[in-house]
Amino acid sequence: MIEFIDVQKTYPNGTVALQNINLKIAQGEFVAVIGLSGAGKSTLIRCINRMHDITGGQLNVDDVDVAKLKGKQVRRFRRRIGMIFQSFNLVTRTTVIKNVLVSFVPDLPVWRKLTGIFTKEHKIQALEALDKVGILDKAFIRVDQLSGGQQQRVALARTLAQNPAIILADEPIASLDPLTAKLVMDDFKRINKEMNISVIMNIHHVEIALEYADRIIGISKGAVVFDGKSAKVTKEILDAIYAGKANEMKSSSEESSAHV
Numbered sequence: 001m002i003e004f005i006d007v008q009k010t011y012p013n014g015t016v017a018l019q020n021i022n023l024k025i026a027q028g029e030f031v032a033v034i035g036l037s038g039a040g041k042s043t044l045i046r047c048i049n050r051m052h053d054i055t056g057g058q059l060n061v062d063d064v065d066v067a068k069l070k071g072k073q074v075r076r077f078r079r080r081i082g083m084i085f086q087s088f089n090l091v092t093r094t095t096v097i098k099n100v101l102v103s104f105v106p107d108l109p110v111w112r113k114l115t116g117i118f119t120k121e122h123k124i125q126a127l128e129a130l131d132k133v134g135i136l137d138k139a140f141i142r143v144d145q146l147s148g149g150q151q152q153r154v155a156l157a158r159t160l161a162q163n164p165a166i167i168l169a170d171e172p173i174a175s176l177d178p179l180t181a182k183l184v185m186d187d188f189k190r191i192n193k194e195m196n197i198s199v200i201m202n203i204h205h206v207e208i209a210l211e212y213a214d215r216i217i218g219i220s221k222g223a224v225v226f227d228g229k230s231a232k233v234t235k236e237i238l239d240a241i242y243a244g245k246a247n248e249m250k251s252s253s254e255e256s257s258a259h260v
């Protein structure tokens with residue numbers, strides 16, 4: 001369970017990115033966070049794994065008060081939370097399997113991760129993770145020889161090898177063509193349903209968000225203006241989220257939150 005209690009985030013330059021966020025996300029949910037550029041979607045997602053520190057309120061993940069974690073505790077905590085980025089964040093001049101193996105040695109410097117000191121067990125786990133996203137046959141190919149969709153799958157496999165409870169995805173399909181984007185979304189959906197891994201995804205493609213996510217969180221100017229099941233999202237709700245008409249949405253947000 002991820003719980004935001006009156007969470008606020010103000011950046012050091014004074015920008016208020018999140019204001020009084022209250023949310024509960026149960027284990028195994030597939031949540032899409034939507035809203036205009038600059039609304040605070042990325043900030044919201046990145047507070048969950050402490051990529052950003054909150055400046056007010058409390059954020060709990062499985063009853064752990066995330067803000068109170070220190071040093072090694074943060075690293076251990078992050079092991080259970082995978083992160084997928086728009087830009088894949090892979091080392092492209094090496095093989096697929098080495099990119100996945102990196103997930104087993106988070107505390108070593110990068111050069112050591114890439115020198116190949118991995119156990120047989122780790123290699124088997126890495127191959128299993130690649131199999132789960134359908135690219136086992138690419139294990140020994142260099143990443144820069146793969147398509148964008150295949151590279152995003154490598155990133156997913158790397159995250160899966162971590163055995164995460166939660167996957168945070170920040171615009172994971174933004175740089176993919178529509179067909180490939182759907183294939184990658186199919187992977188997310190399968191992983192979510194079959195492995196009960198929570199997926200919290202920041203996404204600009206509204207139609208895809210509605211098709212794949214169970215729940216939509218609409219953000220405008222740092223505030224939650226809609227929170228409810230994808231099936232309940234109407235054109236009017238979308239217009240309001242994207243017009244930033246926060247006040248207009250408050251009542252439907254409260255109404256919808258009751259169903260979650």
Ligand SMILES: Nc1ncnc2c1ncn2[C@@H]1O[C@H](COP(=O)(O)OP(=O)(O)OP(=O)(O)O)[C@@H](O)[C@H]1O
Pocket residue numbers: 011012013015016017035036037038039040041042043044202
């Ligand atoms: N490191 C930072 N320092 C200061 N302000 C920031 C920082 N990162 C983001 N912001 C500001 O915080 C607000 C929310 O940004 P955020 O990136 O969370 O929005 P977003 O909804 O994810 O936008 P996009 O869809 O364009 O990625 C914006 O006004 C942005 O300019």
